[in-house]
Structures are given as C-alpha cells and as structure tokens.
Amino acid sequence: MTIDLTRRTLLHLAGATSLAAAAAAAARAEGNPQGGGPTYASRTPMRVGMVTLRVKNLDTVADYYRDVIGLTVMERSATAAKLGTAGITLLVLEARPDAAIEPRNAAGLYHTAFLTPTRKDLARWLVHAASHRVPLTGFADHLVSESVYLDDPEGNGIEVYADRDPSQWQWSEGSVKMATDELNIPDLLSLTNPRIPDYAKAPDGMRVGHMHLRVGDLAEAERFYHGTVGLDPTRKRNGAAFLSSGRYHHHLGMNVWQSQGAGQRDEQTTGLAWFSLVTAKQDILAAQEERLRKGGTTVTTLADGVEAIDPWGTRVRLLKV
Template sequence: MAIALTRRTLLRLAGTTSLAMAAAAAARAEGPAPVVGPGFAASTPIRCGAIGLRVRDLDEMSRYYQSVLGLGVIAASADGVILGAGGVPLVWLEPRPQAAYEPRNAAGLFHTAFLMPSRHDLARWLVHVARNQTPLTGFADHSVSEAVYLDDPEGNGIEVYADRDPRLWRWEGERVVMGTHRLDVDGILSLTDTSRSNYRDAPAGMRIGHMHLRVGDIAQSEDFYRDAIGLDSTSRRDTASFLSSGRYHHHVALNTWNSASAGPRDQAQTGLDWFSLEVADPALLAAQRERMAKAGYAPATVARGFESTDPWGTRVRLVGA
C-alpha cells in the first residue's frame, strides 16, 4: 500500500514525534558532535575500503543490504556474500549461524557510514526507505554532513549520509567543527519526487565514508589508530575521538559511550570482523607496514597488503587502492 510521504512519516519510522527527538537519537549515534561527496573522502592518502561482518542469518542480511541500501551481489558462495556498488566490493557477509549476538556494550562496530555521492542521492534514498517503511533510528545535521541512522537486522549500526561541500566546513586550526543539529528533512526531500521511489540500486559512487567503532579506552585506541596507523586527529573529546587522512572530517571515529573499559571481543560472536583502509601510494603502504611493526602490532600479510588487530580484537587491513 502506498503511503503519503511526509515529515511525520519519517519521524514515525524513526520512532520519534519531533525532529528534535530525532536529532537527540542521532546524537546518541554520532556524538555531541573542492569535490562534493565521495570524491573527497576517497581521494585522501588513506581512505575507507570495505567491511567484513560475521552474521547469523546470511540470507536475511544479504537481502537487507540489497533492498535497503541497494547494494548488488558481486560474489556469493557457501563462504559468504560480497556486496558492493558500481562493482566495488563494500560489504563481505560471513556466515556464523551458531554465533551469539555481540552485546552493545562490547567493543566493536558502532556504525558503518555509507557516503552518498550527492545530497540528491540521499534524498532519493530517503524516499525509498520511507516508502518501504524501513525503521530508522535518527536524523542529524553534523555541520560537515547530513546523516540518517538505522540498524540492520542483527543490530549493526548504519549511517547513510551526504557531505557538504568541504569549502563550507569550518576548521579551527587542526580541528574541524562538527555538531549534532536538526536535519533539514524538507530541504533534502525538495530535491526529488516524493510521490514515488526511483531508488533501486545504490549509486555507482557510493562508498564507505567512515567507520565508527566502540572501544574500551580513548587513549589506547588513539595509540593504535592515530599513532600506529598514522591517521590525524580532527576532533577530540573525553569519550570520543575522530581521525582522518588528508583533512577529511573523519575516516575513523572511536567512542566509549557504551563500551568504557570493554575487554577483548569474543571472536565467536556476530559483528564486525574486519575493515579495510585503502592506501593509494605503494611506498606509503610499505612505510605503514614498517610503522605498525615498530609499534608492536605484528602485521600479517593479506591480499594486497597486511592486517593488524586493534587492542580489542578488530582486524584492520591496510591494502593497496
């Protein structure tokens, strides 16, 4: 049955009655907060690549990422399913049918942030999920970007967002100004026809713009992601840290909001198994491997690069772009 797409419809999907409540929900999901779109995020010396998720119900999870995000199947076998956009692999689903669900207070994935090529693409996607009555968990304007939040069927957080033109970002020295404000839903929806959905396949330029992780300790996480991997700090709070390459607002975010003092992750549980950071320059990739080894993180060879394990057991792969 067709539904009338109104702001109220979107708020109901997000389980709220006002955009202020939706922004508050997004604050819990994201924290107190040249080229538009993935062109910038994906042009930096180090950028996000793909993720591997351990999942209990492979078929259900594959259908979800296809139907909700529009990802296409790149490969499928008994070992799992690889999904992507424009032929680029983004999500690897690895079946673990007997696995227990990873608790929300454990270290691990907070959300995977899928970056739309444009605000217009975000608008088309928003009409799509509204008309399919996909449950949402929040909306927010983060000053540098506009974001919508939801969870997959096994509780893995997802952000779908579009960047503002980087010329509009405000920097205070080496810190970028980010916040959590009311999202201009009407302004986004004005960019497309809300009477029908014309979103089926993810835009070819959709990429993972950033990874947001739950960690047990901010200083310890910075030792790994900033000092060993070599990302730059772009924003810092007592309970959260945001890091990037090439002055993007953030490629990796770390928080202890629900996971303070968390111990090592249970590798037999569902959730994030690994994620990759792509390195464009082979010389930089080689230097990064040496840097990780000197820091004591024992890089192991994988296809196109190497991987190390963060202090809580999440595998991070640095691979050639």
C-alpha cells in the same frame, strides 16, 4: 507506488515525536557534538575500502543490504555474500549461524557509514526507505554532512549520509566544526519527488565513507589508529575521537559511550570481522607496516598489504590499491 511522505511518517519510522527527538537519537549515534562528496573522501592519501561482517542469518542480512541500502549482490554462496556497487566490493558477509550476537558494550562496530555521491541521492534514498517503512534510529545535520541512522537485522549500526562541499567545512587549529542539529527534511526532500520512489539501487559512486568503532579506551585507540596506523585527529570530545586522512572530516570515529573498559572481542560472536584502509602510495603502506612491527602489533602479511589487530581484537587491513 506512491506514498504520503510527510514529516510525521519519517518521525514514526525514527520512533520519534519531533525533529528534536530524532536529532537527539542521532546525537546518541554521533556523540551530541553541540556548538563534498565521496570524490573528496576517496582521493585522500588513505580512505576506507570495504567492510566484512560476521552474521548469523546470511540470507536475511544480505537481503537487507540489497533491498534497503541498494547494494548489488555480486557473489553469494551458502557461507558468504559479497555486495557492492559498480563492480566495487563494499561489504562482505560471512555466515556464522551458531554465533552469539556481539553485545553492545563490547568493543567492535558502532556503525558502517555509506556515503552517497550527492545530497539528491540521499534524498532519493530517504524516500526509498520511507516507502518501504524501514525503521530508522535517527537523523541529523552534522554541518559537514547530513545523516540518517538505522540498524541491520542483527543490530549492526548503519549511517547513510551525504557530505556538504568541503569548502563549507569550518576548521580551527586542526579541528573541524561538527554538530548534531535537526535535519532539514523538507529542504532535503525538495531535491526529489517524495511521492514517487526512484531509488532502484545504490548509486555507482556510493562508498564506505567512514567507519565508527566502539573501543575500550580512547587514548589507547588514538595511539593505535593515529600513532601507528597514521590517521590524523580531526575532532575529540565527549568520549569520542575522530580521525582522517587528507583533511576529510573523518574516515574513522571511535567512542567509549557503551564500551569503556571493554576487553578483547570474542571472535565467535557476530559483528565486525575486519575493515580495510587503502592507499595508492607504497611509501604510506611501508611506513604503516614499519610502525606496526616496531610497536609490537600482531601483523599478518597479505598479498596486497598487511593485516593488523587493534588493542581490542578488531582487525584492520592496510592495503595498496
């Protein structure tokens, strides 16, 4: 199949009239911070492992992540689906047909960010999305990365992105420089043939590069995810904070743009059930568990680590791999 992938086509999919408008939409997804690849994100002392979502319509949502993101359905039953790439699980969907959709002003998931191994992979995926007329919610250049935003059928946010080489990231006093500029679509698409989609499935190296959460209070979230979990701050501004391990630009984003003052999440709604942060170092895991227990956090022992609950009821699993 061939397509006429013009800037107008992409703007139409993003519901925008100009690249500036699309960047503004992406700014709403990343906080409008005005003025590499997964191998780097994955070799840090901690990294994101996988994500589990509660969904009303299992088949519809599973098909979306298979057909749009390109994940392989590794297991599927009437109650759950496991998806990933190269035999590695990235996403688990749990069927909750009677659940209400989690409101956007509640704490919970802002988006799951799928990191492509290369910029060319992002270009190939963008051609794939456009050829299937997938609605987009924004696209932008963040200086450290280039990103496209969209929502799954139940409103769970998604980012598909590619990192720039870490040597190009600009750090100053522990803070990494980021922006929300217009994505140079022609330059991105110059890496592939935009008239011939060739993205049959997610590349083997795709991983969940970072998670972005809605929280009720930024300072409280930082106390938990920095002070207790042990991620390092990399940037803070405009109601959002970003943290990482090993000087990645961010493994975790948190914001209060829609959720300031949010209380405990309702586990009977759809949305994020839990996500994992994984490490190969037993001393990191032991230190995390000690801080969690000393801090009075609810901790559940698992076979390969622990599960903790953040101040709004979002579950994070700290696992050794």
